[in-house]
Amino acid sequence: xxxxxxxxxxxxxxxxxxxxxxxxxxxxxxxxxxxxxxxxxxxxxxxxxxxxxxxxxxxxxxxxxxxxxxxxxxxxxxxxxxxxxxxxxxxxxxxxxxxxxxxxxxxxxxxxxxxxxxxxxxxxxxxxx
Amino acid sequence: xxxxxxxxxxxxxxxxxxxxxxxxxxxxxxxxxxxxxxxxxxxxxxxxxxxxxxxxxxxxxxxxxxxxxxxxxxxxxxxxxxxxxxxxxxxxxxxxxxxxxxxxxxxxxxxxxxxxxxxxxxxxxxxxxxxxxxxxxxxxxxxxxxxxxxxxxxxxxxxxxxxxxxxxxxxxxxxxxxxxxxxxxxxxxxxxxxxxxxxxxxxxxxxxxxxxxxxxxxxxxxxxxxxxxxxxxxxxxxxxxxxxxxxxxxxxxxxxxxxxxxxxxxxxxxxxxxxxxxxxxxxxxxxxxxxxxxxxxxxxxxxxxxxxxxxxxxxxxxxxxxxxxxxxxxxxxxxxxxxxxxxxxxxxxxxxxxxxxxxxxxxxxxxxxxxxxxxxxxxxxxxxxxxxxxxxxxxxxxxxxxxxxxxxxxxxxxxxxxxxxxxxxxxxxxxxxxxxxxxxxxxxxxxxxxxxxxxxxxxxxxxxxxxxxxxxxxxxxxxxxxxxxxxxxxxxxxxxxxx
Numbered sequence: 001x002x003x004x005x006x007x008x009x010x011x012x013x014x015x016x017x018x019x020x021x022x023x024x025x026x027x028x029x030x031x032x033x034x035x036x037x038x039x040x041x042x043x044x045x046x047x048x049x050x051x052x053x054x055x056x057x058x059x060x061x062x063x064x065x066x067x068x069x070x071x072x073x074x075x076x077x078x079x080x081x082x083x084x085x086x087x088x089x090x091x092x093x094x095x096x097x098x099x100x101x102x103x104x105x106x107x108x109x110x111x112x113x114x115x116x117x118x119x120x121x122x123x124x125x126x127x128x129x
Numbered sequence: 130x131x132x133x134x135x136x137x138x139x140x141x142x143x144x145x146x147x148x149x150x151x152x153x154x155x156x157x158x159x160x161x162x163x164x165x166x167x168x169x170x171x172x173x174x175x176x177x178x179x180x181x182x183x184x185x186x187x188x189x190x191x192x193x194x195x196x197x198x199x200x201x202x203x204x205x206x207x208x209x210x211x212x213x214x215x216x217x218x219x220x221x222x223x224x225x226x227x228x229x230x231x232x233x234x235x236x237x238x239x240x241x242x243x244x245x246x247x248x249x250x251x252x253x254x255x256x257x258x259x260x261x262x263x264x265x266x267x268x269x270x271x272x273x274x275x276x277x278x279x280x281x282x283x284x285x286x287x288x289x290x291x292x293x294x295x296x297x298x299x300x301x302x303x304x305x306x307x308x309x310x311x312x313x314x315x316x317x318x319x320x321x322x323x324x325x326x327x328x329x330x331x332x333x334x335x336x337x338x339x340x341x342x343x344x345x346x347x348x349x350x351x352x353x354x355x356x357x358x359x360x361x362x363x364x365x366x367x368x369x370x371x372x373x374x375x376x377x378x379x380x381x382x383x384x385x386x387x388x389x390x391x392x393x394x395x396x397x398x399x400x401x402x403x404x405x406x407x408x409x410x411x412x413x414x415x416x417x418x419x420x421x422x423x424x425x426x427x428x429x430x431x432x433x434x435x436x437x438x439x440x441x442x443x444x445x446x447x448x449x450x451x452x453x454x455x456x457x458x459x460x461x462x463x464x465x466x467x468x469x470x471x472x473x474x475x476x477x478x479x480x481x482x483x484x485x486x487x488x489x490x491x492x493x494x495x496x497x498x499x500x501x502x503x504x505x506x507x508x509x510x511x512x513x514x515x516x517x518x519x520x521x522x523x524x525x526x527x528x529x530x531x532x533x534x535x536x537x538x539x540x541x542x543x544x545x546x547x548x549x550x551x552x553x554x555x556x557x558x559x560x561x562x563x564x565x566x567x568x569x570x571x572x573x574x575x576x577x578x579x580x581x582x583x584x585x586x587x588x589x590x591x592x593x594x595x596x597x598x599x600x601x602x603x604x605x606x607x608x609x610x611x612x613x614x615x616x617x618x619x620x621x622x623x624x625x626x627x628x
Contacts, residue, residue: 021304021305024304024311025304028307028458035462037477038300038462038477042301045301
């Protein structure tokens, strides 16, 4: 989980830096601190780099979307299993000790899944639709 | 070649090598020049060679003890002359005309001296014949073009690696540094704005506190004013009661009541006065407090937030750093006006020009390398074909195949396909092989050259093969000149002819 997040954040930082660089470059041209040929030379490389980073970010976002679907399914399943556990507990099909143990495990799993889902959604929200 | 009617050629030499004056007639066929040692055979060959090739340095042709020398050749109804002159500085200059079929390559392909051409390569045990074929096939010209173009590319690359171009290449890095400075400056600006906002809130809070105190003071002053009014009323009441007391008779009951009222009023006045004193002290304290707070508030309003000066200093230095970085970037994109090359020009434009040149030169290199390879491969194959043909026609015993491989190394394959290193051949075999290789080269590259000169030393080891090979050459070349050692008592140079 941390690996995609790290990649995603690194790409995000690099992209922000590249955009700032582009801004600085535009300023240099506007202030006539740089000639047009040099500007276009650097701008070309910078634009290509931004495009690459955006494509990489999109690819990561796509992977994360897929992961969101997976996590949502996982949550539904865990909730269903938890509800089933509750019913079986109420129906006294399982003992108190087993119930507590399983419930604890399921709750922890559900919590971890929700946390991951939230993190992904937060990161996705940052790059917009 | 157009020989005269008798096919004769008259060679005259003056002050050439050890010859003061010599006249020699060559005829079509085999010309054997016989002379004892140190009587001018080599000088004759050098003089003759100078008429068709400039490979022998003029200083090696002109007699050492003379200032002027001459070589004259009457051939085909024309006279060709060359003059050698020693300058006061010791060097030798040459003027005059060359033979119409002159070709500097003939020195390598048609003059078999022991110290030159392929003879030297074989007898010295040399492996690579690349240089030899390069010179004869003009492949060297392509190689020279490739070398020159490569050198130019290297020079341009060296130029592109110079400090000004290196600075230009570092522009993305400088841009990153500038961006970092921008980001740092923006952060400091944000901090300043943030501290300003905090400060304004603080000052507003302080002013509110001052206003609260002022309101409290106002309330206390109103209370004081109320007390003073109360005191005045009490005094009035006391006066009224005193006037009632004067009017009342001494009937004790009324007077007692009035006196009690007066006493009560006095007591109340005393109590109010105490209250007033207290209230005045309180108001005074509050007034002073309000004044102090107002002064403080005013001071706070004027003075900057704590740390703000530091931040402004940081902002100032960052703004300066941004300007310096921008100037650095500006300098990096242009050659200085005092630069020896390209003054004031944009680096990117010069860079593009140089890159274009490199690209063009690389195309030239590629084109001529390919031409060179083709030329050399073709030269090697022609050479190998002629060598094989010569060995077949001569029917020399002991040799199955002699050829140059792709690396231009000479291979000698003996009977039963046994390969023998060139170095291990006998002296006479080396000379035989070298002469055949030379002839193969002549057939391949100078087929119409009418002359072939063989130095006796190259063939004196094996008289039988000498005759076999010379006979083979004579069938293929109109004029064959062979120098031969005569016994010391035979006088000067003599020429024997064999048709």
